Amino acid sequence: MAEHSHDHAASGHDHAHDHGHDHDHTHDHGSAPAKLTRNQTLVFGALSRAGGPLTAYTILDQLRDDGFRAPLQVYRALEKLVEFGMVHRLESLNAFVACSHPQCVDHETMAFAICESCGSVSEFADAAITRQLKGWAGDNGFALAKTTIELRGTCRTCQAAV
Amino acid sequence: MAEHSHDHAASGHDHAHDHGHDHDHTHDHGSAPAKLTRNQTLVFGALSRAGGPLTAYTILDQLRDDGFRAPLQVYRALEKLVEFGMVHRLESLNAFVACSHPQCVDHETMAFAICESCGSVSEFADAAITRQLKGWAGDNGFALAKTTIELRGTCRTCQAAV
């Protein structure tokens, strides 16, 4: 799987955690709570450090020393983090990535470009696409809950490195 | 997902595929061959009959009587059918669906609306979205290989049936 890449992707956001062990960041992402639980903090820390997508089992392995023993500990934390808008699930990768969108206003309609060579992920929003999809939904009486937009291909860096 | 029996996460819509059982369809889908192998025919038949998405294991169960014994028999056929442009993989469902687009010209950039209530899937193409995504790729030096666009929500029928 793709647990590589310290590439770009997840940088530039202000989550700026110091995952020592303290949990008092104060952000405002979607319905994010004032305070994360210990497990949520650890999982989010792992994803932030990685700067790219990780599978649940990779996260589990990275958190063994912090006392993690079972997949469910990771999946439960991920579920909440996604709910809070701090993490995205990448369906085509069965992996998770920390949100890197500056203000991630429309957390349910972000798009992701995934490099199949280096595994890096770029998160972006495109108003025209969102508008178009909502338009289709409206025209077809479809009550849209969430959209998945994932591009697969080769990033600029990897193409240059031929 | 539901259990590993015969449940078909789908139904609800009637694609009225003509692929009843006969296998001399003369598709022009992508790089489809003149003739499918026995296993490919059986798998495609199962998907066509279903008229909606099926998981590989559900297909396996449906083809026990035809001699199928192992997942790989299904996965291998699916791999080819996707390659031929006759089947799509739905990433957010880990399932597969027969292509229902009239001419499915741009097989790699179709969009799917998946009803979370009844499991029905509508396949559609939207030139504006495709253009927009290709535009982003061009602007960012990303060599686009394939896009995944999946909408989750509730279809018109299910909303009416409240």
Next chain:
DNA sequence: TCAAGGTTGTAATGTTATAACAAGAATTGC
């Protein structure tokens, strides 16, 4: 204090997908 609700730990299990290898069928070239 006590109940209610959320979080955690753990084991067991369920679900989706691939690796590895052997054997069979179709295709090609001679």
Next chain:
DNA sequence: GCAATTCTTGTTATAACATTACAACCTTGA
């Protein structure tokens, strides 16, 4: 016809991803 090649198949085993179920433990707030 008869290899050589290539594609397809059958089968076993295993890897990778995800959830159910249950008991224990906190926290919050009557």
